Amino acid sequence: MSHAPLVARCPAKINLSLRVLGRREDGYHDLDTVFQAIDLWDELEIHPASELTLECDHLNVPTDSSNLVLRAAELLRARHEAGADGARIVLRKSIPPAAGLGGGSSNAAGALLLCSRFWELPVGEAELCALGGELGADVPFFFHGGRARGLGRGDRLTPLAFPGESHLLLGLPPFGLSTAEVFRRHAERLTPPANGVSLARPIGHKWPEGNNFSLAANDLESVVFDGWPELSSFRDALVEQGAEPALLSGSGSTVYGVFEGAADVDRVRDALGARFGHWTLLPSRTVPGSVRVNPLGRRGA
Ligand code: C5P
Numbered sequence: 001m002s003h004a005p006l007v008a009r010c011p012a013k014i015n016l017s018l019r020v021l022g023r024r025e026d027g028y029h030d031l032d033t034v035f036q037a038i039d040l041w042d043e044l045e046i047h048p049a050s051e052l053t054l055e056c057d058h059l060n061v062p063t064d065s066s067n068l069v070l071r072a073a074e075l076l077r078a079r080h081e082a083g084a085d086g087a088r089i090v091l092r093k094s095i096p097p098a099a100g101l102g103g104g105s106s107n108a109a110g111a112l113l114l115c116s117r118f119w120e121l122p123v124g125e126a127e128l129c130a131l132g133g134e135l136g137a138d139v140p141f142f143f144h145g146g147r148a149r150g151l152g153r154g155d156r157l158t159p160l161a162f163p164g165e166s167h168l169l170l171g172l173p174p175f176g177l178s179t180a181e182v183f184r185r186h187a188e189r190l191t192p193p194a195n196g197v198s199l200a201r202p203i204g205h206k207w208p209e210g211n212n213f214s215l216a217a218n219d220l221e222s223v224v225f226d227g228w229p230e231l232s233s234f235r236d237a238l239v240e241q242g243a244e245p246a247l248l249s250g251s252g253s254t255v256y257g258v259f260e261g262a263a264d265v266d267r268v269r270d271a272l273g274a275r276f277g278h279w280t281l282l283p284s285r286t287v288p289g290s291v292r293v294n295p296l297g298r299r300g301a
Contacts, residue, residue: 005047005296006118008110011145011289012040012101013138014168014249014256019203020219023187028137028153032202034160035102035138037145038168039287042095042103044069044110045296046118049088052077058093067091068104068135072111075131080121087118096280098176100250102142108135109142110291117293129155138250145290149204162288163210169243169265170282171234171255171272177224182251185223213258216245224252231255234276241268256284 016034023029054063054070065071069091077085089111095103109132116123123131125143132139137153147160203215225232231248234255238246242264243257259265265283273281 005045006114006293007046007296008044008114008291008293009289010042010044010095010103010106010110010142010291011037011287012042012095012103012106012284013037013141014101014170014247014254014286015218016147016213016247017203017207017216018218018220018250019201020183020186021202023190024153029183029187030152031150031154032204033150033154034147034204034207035141035150035154036147036286037142037289038101038170038284040095040101040170040282040284042107042110043092044107044114045090045092046114047088047090049086051086052089053086054089054091056091056093058091058097061091061093061097063091068108068139069111072108072131072135073115075134076112076115076119076121076123079131080119080123082119082121085119087115089114096172096176096254098178099172099254100177100179100248100252101170101254102138102250105132105136105138106142106291108132108139110293112139113143113291113293129157142291146288147286149207151202151204160207161209162286165285165287166211167259167262167265168284168286169238169257169259169268170249170284171238171257171276172280172282173228173230173234173253174278174280175228175253177228177252179251182220182224185227186220189223211258213245216247218248220251221248224248228253234272234279237272237275238268241271243268
C-alpha cells in the first residue's frame with residue numbers, strides 16, 4: 001500500500017445538448033447527450049488511516065455512506081479484496097451540489113482513480129469506467145473529460161474533438177434540483193394518454209466540428225422551466241445579453257450562457273448581478289481536462 005498523500009482534481013461538466021430518447025426498463029432514460037468539461041474543480045485528498053472516512057468543507061454535502069466518494073472507495077475495496085485498507089479522504093467542494101454540473105459524479109470518478117492509486121490496485125481505465133457506471137450514469141464521462149457524446153444512460157461514450165475554449169457564465173439559483181425528480185416529471189408528460197408530444201430524435205452524431213452550438217438543445221428544459229420559471233427568466237436574460245446559446249445544464253438548476261470572450265462574461269455578470277442578486281453568477285470556460293491524480297502539493301494538469 002502507498003502511504004504518500006495524493007490529491008485528485010475533479011472537473012465539473014455542462015451538457016451542450018441533452019436529448020431524451022425514451023424510458024428504459026431499468027428506470028433510467030436513454031439519452032443522446034454532449035458532455036463538456038469546464039474549469040470548475042473539486043479536490044479530493046487522501047491520507048493513510050486505519051478506517052475509511054470522509055470529511056467535507058460543504059455543509060450540504062453528506063459525509064456518510066450516501067456520499068458517492070465513500071461508495072466508490074467501498075466498491076473498489078470490495079472488488080479487489082483490499083478490505084483491510086483504510087484512508088482519510090478530504091473533499092474540498094467548489095462545484096455546487098444538485099446543480100446539473102456533475103459534481104457528485106466527478107467526485108466518484110476522482111475517488112475511484114485516487115483510491116486505486118493509493119491502494120496500488122491493478123485497475124485499468126476500462127474497469128474504472130465500468131465501476132463508475134455502477135455508481136451513476138454520468139460518472140464514466142469524467143475519466144474521458146473534454147468533450148464527449150454519451151448514449152444509453154449517458155455512459156456509452158464517444159470522444160469528440162475539443163476545439164479550444166469557449167467562455168461561459170454559469171447562473172445558479174439559490175436552490176438545487178433533484179435529477180430523479182426532473183426525469184420523473186419529464187416522464188409524466190410523455191405517458192399516455194397520448195398528448196401529442198413526440199420523442200426527440202438523436203442528433204449527437206451530427207454534432208458540428210468546432211465551437212458551433214447551433215444544435216444545442218435540452219429536452220428537460222420544458223419541465224424545469226415550467227416548474228421553476230425563474231430559470232426561464234434567467235435564460236431569456238442571457239439571450240438578451242448576447243449569449244449563444246443559453247441553456248439548462250443537465251437536469252439543472254444551472255443555466256449557462258456561452259459568450260465570445262471573457263470580457264463579455266464579466267459585462268453580463270455585472271449587468272445581471274442586481275436583477276438576479278440572490279443567484280450565484282460564476283464565470284467559467286470549457287476545458288479539455290478530466291479527473292487527474294497527483295502527489296499532494298503538486299498541481300499538475
Ligand atoms: O445515475 P444517477 O444516480 O446520477 O441518476 C439519478 C437519477 O436520474 C436516476 O435514478 C434516474 O431517475 C434519473 N436518470 C434517468 N436517466 C438517465 C440518467 C438519470 O432517468 N440517463
